[in-house]
Amino acid sequence: MPIYELECSLGHRIEVIQAISMAIPPCPSCGSEMYKLPSSFSIGKRAVLPPRPEAMPQTWKGTYDGNREYVNSLRKIVDERVKIEERYPELAGDRRPILAHEGRYESAPLRAGDPVIAGAAHEHTPDHAHGHGHGHDHAHGHGHGGSETVPPVKSGLGQKAQD
Known part of the structure; x- marks a missing residue:
């Protein structure tokens, strides 16, 4: 159905979506008769x-x-x-904020209010198979289920070379 821009004799303007065969409605503000305005397409502009x-x-x-x-x-x-x-x-x-956009949410981001895909949460155990961005293995305990500790490795950086 086409969109018509209508105006009454008092200058009130409205837009209506209606079939071509339908009668033009009266002005909702004052009740007077309304007239179709030329569309922007007919006067050479592009919408x-x-x-x-x-x-x-x-x-x-x-x-x-x-x-x-x-x-x-x-x-x-x-x-x-x-x-x-x-x-x-x-x-x-x-316009809802995006909460997750990587991994399983890459093709359809998780937005505020969306249900979380089943299986999205998992426990971190020492034997889980993926890395999670903090550059070490799971051979020591830091809240991943293990209780053993590994002594720090000396890198030799900053030490004076010995003969």
């Missing part, structure tokens, strides 16, 4: 949705080293997008 914030430059270099005119034009575009999203919330997309 273009401003880009999402994620599509905007994310680096200093992307803003031409902070070029004031360029940054101001980006702000205007973002403001325009915000106004459109306030009017049409379905265009805003999912």
